[in-house]
Amino acid sequence: MPIDLAREKYSGSVYTVELGGTSAAGGTRDSVIKIGGETTLPFLFEEGSMPNSPVVGLEIFDCEPTDWPDGLKNEIGDALKDPIKWAKKCVGDFGSKFLCVRLISAHPDWGGRSANDAIAFLKSLLQEVKVPLVIIGCGDAQVDNELLAKASQATKNEKCILGIASQNNYKTLTASCLADGHSIIATSPVDVNIAKQVNILISDMGLDPKRIVMDPTTASLGYGMEYVYSIMERARLSALAGDKMLSMPFILFIGQEVWRVKEAKDSTPLGIKWEIATAAAMLQSGADILVMRHPVAAQATSKYIDGIMKR
Amino acid sequence: MALSGLDIYKLLPKTNCKECGYATCLAFAMALAQKKASLDKCPHVTLKAKEALESASQPPIKLVTIGVGEKKLEMGNETVMYRHEQKFYHPTGIGFLIEDTLDLDKIQEVISKINSLSFERVGLTIRPDLVCIKNSSGDKDKFVKAAEAAVSKTGLNIALYSDDAAKILEALKICKDRKPLMICGDISKLDEFGKIAKENSVAIAVTFSNIEELAQLTDRVKKSGVEEIVLNIKTDSLWKRIQDATSIRRTALKKNLRPLGYPVMAFTNTSEADLELAEAVSYVAKYVSLVIVKSIEKDFVFPILVARQDIYTDPQKPVQVEPKIYEIGKVTKDSPVLVTTNFSITYFTVAGEVEASKVPTYIVCCDAEGMSVLTAWAAEKFTAEKIAESIKTNGIADKVSHKKIVIPGYVAVLSGKLEELSGWTVEVGPREASGLPAYLKGWK
Ligand code: SF4
Numbered sequence: 001m002p003i004d005l006a007r008e009k010y011s012g013s014v015y016t017v018e019l020g021g022t023s024a025a026g027g028t029r030d031s032v033i034k035i036g037g038e039t040t041l042p043f044l045f046e047e048g049s050m051p052n053s054p055v056v057g058l059e060i061f062d063c064e065p066t067d068w069p070d071g072l073k074n075e076i077g078d079a080l081k082d083p084i085k086w087a088k089k090c091v092g093d094f095g096s097k098f099l100c101v102r103l104i105s106a107h108p109d110w111g112g113r114s115a116n117d118a119i120a121f122l123k124s125l126l127q128e129v130k131v132p133l134v135i136i137g138c139g140d141a142q143v144d145n146e147l148l149a150k151a152s153q154a155t156k157n158e159k160c161i162l163g164i165a166s167q168n169n170y171k172t173l174t175a176s177c178l179a180d181g182h183s184i185i186a187t188s189p190v191d192v193n194i195a196k197q198v199n200i201l202i203s204d205m206g207l208d209p210k211r212i213v214m215d216p217t218t219a220s221l222g223y224g225m226e227y228v229y230s231i232m233e234r235a236r237l238s239a240l241a242g243d244k245m246l247s248m249p250f251i252l253f254i255g256q257e258v259w260r261v262k263e264a265k266d267s268t269p270l271g272i273k274w275e276i277a278t279a280a281a282m283l284q285s286g287a288d289i290l291v292m293r294h295p296v297a298a299q300a301t302s303k304y305i306d307g308i309m310k311r
Numbered sequence: 312m313a314l315s316g317l318d319i320y321k322l323l324p325k326t327n328c329k330e331c332g333y334a335t336c337l338a339f340a341m342a343l344a345q346k347k348a349s350l351d352k353c354p355h356v357t358l359k360a361k362e363a364l365e366s367a368s369q370p371p372i373k374l375v376t377i378g379v380g381e382k383k384l385e386m387g388n389e390t391v392m393y394r395h396e397q398k399f400y401h402p403t404g405i406g407f408l409i410e411d412t413l414d415l416d417k418i419q420e421v422i423s424k425i426n427s428l429s430f431e432r433v434g435l436t437i438r439p440d441l442v443c444i445k446n447s448s449g450d451k452d453k454f455v456k457a458a459e460a461a462v463s464k465t466g467l468n469i470a471l472y473s474d475d476a477a478k479i480l481e482a483l484k485i486c487k488d489r490k491p492l493m494i495c496g497d498i499s500k501l502d503e504f505g506k507i508a509k510e511n512s513v514a515i516a517v518t519f520s521n522i523e524e525l526a527q528l529t530d531r532v533k534k535s536g537v538e539e540i541v542l543n544i545k546t547d548s549l550w551k552r553i554q555d556a557t558s559i560r561r562t563a564l565k566k567n568l569r570p571l572g573y574p575v576m577a578f579t580n581t582s583e584a585d586l587e588l589a590e591a592v593s594y595v596a597k598y599v600s601l602v603i604v605k606s607i608e609k610d611f612v613f614p615i616l617v618a619r620q621d622i623y624t625d626p627q628k629p630v631q632v633e634p635k636i637y638e639i640g641k642v643t644k645d646s647p648v649l650v651t652t653n654f655s656i657t658y659f660t661v662a663g664e665v666e667a668s669k670v671p672t673y674i675v676c677c678d679a680e681g682m683s684v685l686t687a688w689a690a691e692k693f694t695a696e697k698i699a700e701s702i703k704t705n706g707i708a709d710k711v712s713h714k715k716i717v718i719p720g721y722v723a724v725l726s727g728k729l730e731e732l733s734g735w736t737v738e739v740g741p742r743e744a745s746g747l748p749a750y751l752k753g754w755k
Contacts, residue, residue, distance in 0.1 A: 003526045005558045006565040043550040044557055067667060067748075109749040139745060189685075221614060222432065223663075224630075224656035226621040229596070230395040237393070260663050263613075270610045273588055277614035280589035281622070284553075284596040300585035307586065308549040308593070 008047050010240035014038040014288075015210045015247050016052065017183055019098060020132025021159035025181070029158055030130035033098055035213070035288045036249030041236065042284055043308055048240075053309050054283055056290045056302045057098040057134065058090040059255050062121045063105040063113070071268025072259055072294055083121060087129045094295040095302070100134040101125065106147050107138035115147045119154050126155065134161045134251070134291065136185075145172045152176035161185055161213060161251070161289075167198050174205045183211040185251055190217045190227050192235050192246070199245045212248045213289065220257040220264075221278040228252075232285040252282045255293025272297045280304065314367045316344035322360035323353065330354055371563045372572050375514050375539045375600075377404070377441065377492045378468035384440045386541065386600035387574035392561060394626050401574075402623040403594065404601040405615055406441030406470060408578065411457035412448045418457050421607060422464040428612050433630075433655075437616040439467065443494070443603045444482070446473035451481055458482040462489065470494055470516070470603070476503040483511050492516055492601075494543060498528060505535030514539035516576055520546050522555050526570035533570075541601065544577045549590060552577055556598040574600035584611050592618045630655040631681035636705055637662065640671030644712040647672050647754045649740065649747075650698055651719060652679035652687045660744045668748035673710065677701045684719045695725045699732035717754070720746075 016037040021027025033055055040048025062083050065073070079085040090096040101122070105113040122135070135151050137144030148162055149172060156179075163185025165173045170186070177184045186202055188195035195214055203209050216235065219228045232250055239247040258264050258278055264271030275297035279290050283305065292298040320340035331352040333339035342348035343364075350356060350364055374388040384404040391397045407425050409418055422442065429438040442461050446454040454473060461469050462485055471482050472494040479493050494516040495504040501517065508515040515537055519525045529540055542559060544552050556575045563572040577599050581587045584606045594602045595618050604615070624630060634653045639662055640646075651661050653676040665672045677698055679687035687693035702708075702716065714735045718725060720742030730737045741750050 002523050003562075003568065003571070004566065005522070006561040006568075007558070008561070041557075043553050045550055046554050046558070189683075219656065222617040222621060223659050225618075226394070226624050226626070227656065229622070230393070230626055233393055234395055260667060262663075262666075267610070270613065273585070273610045273614045276585055276588050277592045277618050280592035281596055281618055283589075284593050296585070300583075301589065304586050304589040307581070308553070310548060311550070 008040070008044075010039055010048055012039075012240045012242040012244075012247060014236070014239055014249055015212075017161070017210060017213055017249055018159060019134070019161055019183070021157045021181065025159060026157035027159055028126060028130065029132045031097075031132065032159070033132055038236075038286075039240070041240070042286055045311065050309070052288075054288050054290065054305050055097055056279075056292055056298050056305065057100055058094060058096040058295065058298055059100040059102060059253075059291050059293055060086050060090060061102050061104050062118055063110060068293075069259060069265045069268070069271070071271060074268075075295055084124060084128050087125055090295070091129050091131050094299060096131065096298065097302075098132040098134060099129065100136060100291040102136045102138070103147055103151060104138045106143050107140050108143070110138065115143070115150050118147060119150045122151055122154050126158065132160065133158065134163070134185075134289070136163050141169050145169070148173055149176045152180045152182055155182070156180040159183070163187070163251075164215060165198065165202060167194055167201070170198060170202055171205065174202050174207050177211065178205070178207055183213060185215050186212050186248070187215040187217065190219070190224075190231050192231055192238070195231075195235060196243070196245045199248060203245070209244060209248065213251045214248045215251050215253070218253045218257045218282075220261045221274055221281065222263070223257070223261055225278060225281060229281060229285040232282070232287070236286040249288035250286055251289040251291065252279075252287045253291045254279050254282065255291060255297075259293050276300050276304075283308075314344065314364070316341040319343050319364065322356075322363055324355045324357075326355065328355065366569055367567065370572075371567050372560070372574065373538070373540070374401075375541055375574050377470070377490060377514055379488070379490050382440070382466055382468060383490070384468050384601070389560065389598075390564070392564065394622065398625045398627065399623050401600065402619050403599055404440040404468075405591075405612070405619065406439065406443050406468075406601060406603045407607055408443050408445060408603050408605050409457065409461070410445045410447040411450070411453040413457075415456055415460060418460050419464055422460060424607055425467065426465050428607070428609065430613050430616060432617060432620065435620070437620060439612060439616070441468040441470055441492075441601070441603075443470035443472055446475065446478055449475075451478050454478050455481050455485065459485055462486045468492070472496060474500070476500055476507050479504070480507050483507070483513070487511050487513070490514075492541065494518065501528060501531055502535060505532045505537050508532075509536040514541060516541040516543040518543040518545050522558060525559075526568070529570045529573065540573045542571075542573050542575045544575060544599075547580070549580065549593075552580075553593060553597050556594070560598040576601035576603070578603045579605060584608065587611070588614065591615050595619045596622055628681075632658045632676055634676050634678035634701065636707055636710065637674040637676060638671075639665045639674060640669070642671040642673055642710070644710070646670075646711065647751060648675060648707060648711060648716045649673065650675045650677065650702075650716050652677055652682060652684055652693050654679065654681050654683045654687070657683050661747065664744045664747040665751065668751040670748075670751035670754070672751060673707065675701060675705065675707060675716070685721050688722050688725075693722065695728035695732055698725070698729055702733045702735060717750075
C-alpha cells in the first residue's frame with residue numbers, strides 16, 4: 001500500500017540568470033554558467049526541479065590582500081602578489097568555474113589607486129583568463145560609481161555580474177548593466193522587504209529581472225548565519241509561491257565573512273571547515289552562487305554539490 | 312494536529328441524547344475542541360472515533376528519548392517545517408560511529424577522544440550526544456566488549472547497531488539502564504527486534520531504504536508494543552535523504568500520518584571528512600534528529616555543533632549580548648569609544664572589524680532589546696536619551712581620559728541631542744562596520 005506523502009507543488013520558479021558572454025554574444029568568455037531556475041526548495045527533486053547546479057567560484061582582489069589571515073594566504077602563495085597569476089592559479093590549479101574580482105585597490109584604505117589602473121588590470125584579466133566574471137566594486141560608494149561604470153564598459157558583452165547595488169545606490173550601476181549587457185547584484189541587509197524593494201527599483205529602470213541576483217547579506221556560521229538562512233528560506237518560499245520580485249537567485253559571499261571570524265583567523269584547518277559548513281547550510285537555504293576564498297573549501301563544496309545533485 | 316469542533320462533531324454519534332451533559336453533540340464537540348470537556352463523558356462514542364480523537368490529541372511527531380539524566384537526548388515533537396514559522400525545539404543529536412572491528416585498545420582511545428569534544432561558545436558548553444556501537448564484525452563477543460567499553464568509558468548516550476537481535480540483547484544486558492537506542496539493521500527480523508525493545512523498554516530505530524514501505528514497518532513495531540521509534544534513513548543518494556527527511560516531516564505535520572510521526576536519524580554516507588561535514592550540516596538543517604558521523608576530529612565536530620546551535624536558535628528571540636562595555640585589544644585611557652546596540656550580530660560584526668583594525672577600542676553596547684542599529688533607532692530603542700543614560704551609568708568615564716564617543720553613521724541625526732544630554736563630544740563613525748578599520752586608524 002503506497003503511502004500518501006505530503007508533497008509541495010509550487011507555481012512559481014526562480015529566474016535563470018546567465019553568467020558569461022561567449023563569442024556568440026560578442027564576448028570572449030569560454031562558457032556560459034546558468035544560475036537559478038529552481039521550481040522547488042533545494043534538492044527536493046520529487047517536488048520540482050533544479051535545472052542548474054549551484055556554482056562555486058573563488059574570489060580574487062586586484063591587489064595583494066594584505067588583510068587576509070596567513071593560513072589563507074599561504075594556500076595561494078606568491079601568486080597573491082600578482083593578481084593575474086592569482087587568477088590563473090584559481091582557474092588552472094583550483095578549477096574555479098568563475099572568478100569574483102574585487103576591485104579593492106581603488107578604495108582609499110587600500111591605496112586609492114586610480115580607477116583607470118583598476119580598469120587596465122581588468123582588461124588584461126580578460127585576456128589572461130576566460131572564465132565568466134563577477135565584478136565587485138571597492139565598497140566606497142563614491143569611488144564605485146565611477147569605477148564600476150568604467151568596469152562595465154571595459155567588459156561590455158562579457159555578461160558579467162556587477163555589484164553591489166543597494167537601496168540607496170543602484171541607479172548608476174543599473175544604467176551601466178543595461179548599457180553593457182551585464183547582470184547586477186542587489187543587496188539588502190538581511191531583510192526580505194528591502195530585498196524586494198531593491199529588485200523593484202532596479203527592474204523599474206528597465207533591467208530584466210532575469211539579470212538580477214540577490215545578495216541577502218552573508219553571515220558566517222556562528223555569527224548570525226541563521227538569520228540569513230531564514231531570510232533566504234522566506235524569500236525563496238515567496239518566489240515559489242509566485243512573487244516575481246523575489247524570484248532572483250542568491251549570491252553569497254561565504255569566504256569574505258568566514259575568514260574574518262575568530263575561529264578562522266586563529267586556525268586555518270578550522271577555517272576551512274568553517275567555510276565548508278557555512279556553504280553547506282547556505283546551499284540548504286537556496287544559495288545559487290557561492291563566492292569562496294579557501295581553495296580547499298571551495299573544491300570540497302563543489303564536489304559536495306556534484307554529489308547531492310546526482311540523481 | 313488539533314481537530315476543530317466540527318471535525319470532532321463528525322466523529323460523534325449525532326443523536327443529541329444529552330447524556331454527556333451538553334444539549335447537543337455539536338455543543339459537546341465544541342467543548343472538546345476547547346479542551347473544556349473530556350471524551351469519556353459520552354458513553355456512546357465508537358472505538359474508531361476514540362482512536363481518531365486520541366491520535367489527534369498527540370503531538371504529530373513523537374518525542375523519543377535516548378539515555379537518562381542530564382545528557383539524555385530528546386528528539387522529535389517538532390511542530391513546523393521552517394524555523395521562521397516558530398522554532399525548532401529539539402536540537403539534532405550528534406553521534407559517532409564506532410565499529411566493533413576495531414581493536415579494543417583503539418576503541419577505548421577513540422572513546423576518550425570523543426569525551427574530550429566539548430566546546431565553549433557564546434557562554435554555552437556544546438558537545439556531542441552519543442556513541443553508536445556497530446556490530447560490523449558479526450561477532451557477539453567483540454560487539455559486547457565494544458559496548459562494554461562505551462558503557463564504562465563515556466557518559467554519552469549509547470546506540471547499539473546490529474543485524475542480529477540476539478547480539479543486541481546480549482549487549483543490552485550490560486547497558487539497559489542507560490536506555491540506549493537499538494538500531495535494527497535487518498528489517499526482516501523486525502518483529503524479533505521489536506520484542507526485545509519492548510521487553511527492555513528501549514527505543515528502536517527502523518532502517519529503511521524505501522519510504523513507501525516505511526509506514527508498514529513502523530506499524531509492525533508499534534504492534535509489538537514499542538512506542539519510541541526512530542526512522543533511520545538509508546537511501547543511497549544524498550538528495551533523496553534530504554527529500555525523505557523533508558517528506559516525513561511534512562507528512563507527519565500536514566497529514567498527521569501517525570506511522571510517519573517519528574524523529575528521523577541518518578548515518579553519513581561519505582567518508583572524506585570535508586564532504587562528510589557538508590553532509591552532516593545539511594542533515595542538521597533539514598529535519599534529521601540524530602546524525603551519526605565517522606570523523607572525530609575537533610575541527611570537524613566543532614562546526615557541526617555550531618551549525619546545530621545556529622539552526623536551533625529561537626528566531627523570535629534575537630540573540631543579544633549583555634549591554635555593557637567591551638574591551639577589544641589592549642585598551643588604554645586614550646582608546647576610542649564606539650557606541651552600538653546589543654544585537655549580537657551587530658556586536659560581533661563591530662567587534663570583528665575592530666579586531667581587524669588592530670586599534671584597541673572600547674565598544675559600548677546599549678540595551679536596544681537586541682535590535683540592530685537601524686531597527687532599534689526606528690523603534691526608538693536606540694535614542695539619544697538611552698545612549699546618554701548608558702554613558703552616564705556604565706562607568707566609561709572612569710576608563711578613558713577623553714570625552715569623545717563615536718556613534719554609527721546611520722544614526723548621525725542623534726549627535727546634537729546626545730551631546731547636549733551626555734556632555735560628551737559625539738563623533739559620527741562610518742555607516743557600515745566595514746568602514747571601521749580605516750576610521751579607527753585615523754581616529755585621534
Ligand atoms: S452523550 Fe454523546 S451522543 Fe449523547 S449528546 Fe453527548 S455527544 Fe452526543
